[in-house]
Amino acid sequence: MVVKLSLASADREFFELVSQAASCNPFSDERLAIDERITGSSAGMSANDRVARLVQVVSSRVNQLEAQQSADLRRYAGAERELVRDAVLFDLYHRYMDAFDQLILQQVEAGDESLPVPFAGEALALLARRGFAKDDALRYFAILYQIRRAYYFIDRGLIGRSPCMKELRRHLWNNVFTHDIRLYERHLWNRMEDFSTLLLGETGTGKGTAAAAIGRSGFIPFDEKRGCFAESFTRTFVALNLSQFPETLIESELFGHRKGAFTGAVEAHEGVFARCSPYGAIFLDEIGDLSVPVQIKLLQVLQERTFTPVGSHERLRFRGRVIAATNKPLDQLRATGQFRDDFFYRLCSDIITVPPLRQRIQEDRRELDDLLASIVQRLTGQPELPVAWPVPADYPWPGNVRELEQAVRRVLLTRQYAGDPRPLEADWFGKLRAGKLDADAVLAGYCAWLYERHRNYEEVARRTHLDRRTVKAYLAKAPRC
Numbered sequence: 001m002v003v004k005l006s007l008a009s010a011d012r013e014f015f016e017l018v019s020q021a022a023s024c025n026p027f028s029d030e031r032l033a034i035d036e037r038i039t040g041s042s043a044g045m046s047a048n049d050r051v052a053r054l055v056q057v058v059s060s061r062v063n064q065l066e067a068q069q070s071a072d073l074r075r076y077a078g079a080e081r082e083l084v085r086d087a088v089l090f091d092l093y094h095r096y097m098d099a100f101d102q103l104i105l106q107q108v109e110a111g112d113e114s115l116p117v118p119f120a121g122e123a124l125a126l127l128a129r130r131g132f133a134k135d136d137a138l139r140y141f142a143i144l145y146q147i148r149r150a151y152y153f154i155d156r157g158l159i160g161r162s163p164c165m166k167e168l169r170r171h172l173w174n175n176v177f178t179h180d181i182r183l184y185e186r187h188l189w190n191r192m193e194d195f196s197t198l199l200l201g202e203t204g205t206g207k208g209t210a211a212a213a214i215g216r217s218g219f220i221p222f223d224e225k226r227g228c229f230a231e232s233f234t235r236t237f238v239a240l241n242l243s244q245f246p247e248t249l250i251e252s253e254l255f256g257h258r259k260g261a262f263t264g265a266v267e268a269h270e271g272v273f274a275r276c277s278p279y280g281a282i283f284l285d286e287i288g289d290l291s292v293p294v295q296i297k298l299l300q301v302l303q304e305r306t307f308t309p310v311g312s313h314e315r316l317r318f319r320g321r322v323i324a325a326t327n328k329p330l331d332q333l334r335a336t337g338q339f340r341d342d343f344f345y346r347l348c349s350d351i352i353t354v355p356p357l358r359q360r361i362q363e364d365r366r367e368l369d370d371l372l373a374s375i376v377q378r379l380t381g382q383p384e385l386p387v388a389w390p391v392p393a394d395y396p397w398p399g400n401v402r403e404l405e406q407a408v409r410r411v412l413l414t415r416q417y418a419g420d421p422r423p424l425e426a427d428w429f430g431k432l433r434a435g436k437l438d439a440d441a442v443l444a445g446y447c448a449w450l451y452e453r454h455r456n457y458e459e460v461a462r463r464t465h466l467d468r469r470t471v472k473a474y475l476a477k478a479p480r481c
Contacts, residue, residue, distance in 0.1 A: 201354035204402030236280025
């Protein structure tokens with residue numbers, strides 16, 4: 001019989017901190033505070049130096065346990081077993097972090113064929129040596145890869161130092177792993193298909209990028225016999241812009257059709273539900289443009305998890321997640337019956353608002369510099385714009401990040417960018433600064449600005465101390481800001 005071990009009090013205290021770090025949202029202030037406690041670092045230390053110090057400190061303590069032949073979690077019981085497990089997994093994740101990143105980059109280049117994982121055998125052997133059963137080792141290895149993908153796509157795809165962007169990254173992480181990753185890895189890692197997501201925000205804010213970060217971050221099991229993950233994450237995200245198709249073709253694009261199902265259907269076609277991976281998600285953009293009859297059919301798919309191609313009686317199973325997005329005010333669409341309440345409630349397991357660029361810049365002026373450096377780096381290979389930036393600092397960016405990207409291209413081509421003249425003519429902020437608005441116009445513009453941030457009449461009413469009807473009246477006559 002193996003004698004159960006107990007951690008020394010100092011070790012227990014240290015590994016409790018590591019366990020908290022492992023379960024904490026990496027985009028939260030709480031995680032930063034825990035990392036500083038583990039490393040003994042100050043707030044002034046750079047992020048890269050802090051991570052390097054964290055890896056060094058945790059790895060050293062885990063190696064000490066191994067040198068004492070005490071790193072085998074089977075030799076512990078109860079809470080201490082969980083602490084050792086979390087520390088071992090935390091150490092393993094950071095040990096192979098760069099290898100995971102390299103695999104992600106290579107998989108993006110390779111496309112839909114899942115690549116071999118050269119370090120998998122070594123990592124799984126290490127987990128086995130440290131007391132993990134084979135099935136648990138395979139599952140945790142897949143979860144560590146999932147964690148790294150989620151961090152990679154959220155961190156690199158949605159840059160920005162403004163508070164609203166920090167909150168967006170934190171929210172996206174919770175959407176993938178819940179507010180507590182321990183809950184996720186114990187109960188939900190293979191049960192996320194029923195958690196739909198609704199993304200709100202103006203055109204050009206990056207809703208598609210946020211959706212892709214979620215869709216490419218699902219759990220994908222590791223196939224030990226093949227030495228690769230069961231599927232490439234490049235296949236786990238399928239996007240469809242619903243506004244691109246006429247009403248007569250929407251059902252075919254969603255559910256597919258059989259040959260001869262209608263005039264012009266000369267061959268069978270797979271819709272997005274059939275193409276979606278069981279480990280991924282479909283992204284239905286411009287969901288606010290759907291007609292009520294199509295909403296009803298989509299509602300049935302979300303409720304029953306089955307669908308039938310047009311012209312067929314075969315019921316097919318859908319196993320992925322659904323992510324929907326719109327730039328339209330759903331409150332208004334629901335009030336007029338254009339968007340069904342029951343359809344909304346099936347989509348809103350989580351609602352995420354992607355902030356407009358003007359809000360991001362208002363919260364932190366350096367946000368624009370960060371975005372410019374990123375875009376210029378992607379276009380030219382260097383972060384510095386080779387010409388002077390001609391756009392006024394108070395320009396409201398009505399087209400958001402999408403407009404900014406085109407503005408950079410135009411500046412590189414012509415050295416000039418005049419902006420979109422329509423919102424500049426009615427620039428509420430500019431007129432407010434110039435003292436050209438009366439009290440009624442100020443309140444109307446303020447209500448519009450609040451509504452663009454919160455997309456909720458009740459929240460605007462609460463903040464302005466107006467009733468809901470008055471808020472809607474002001475919004476109806478407010479200029480675009």
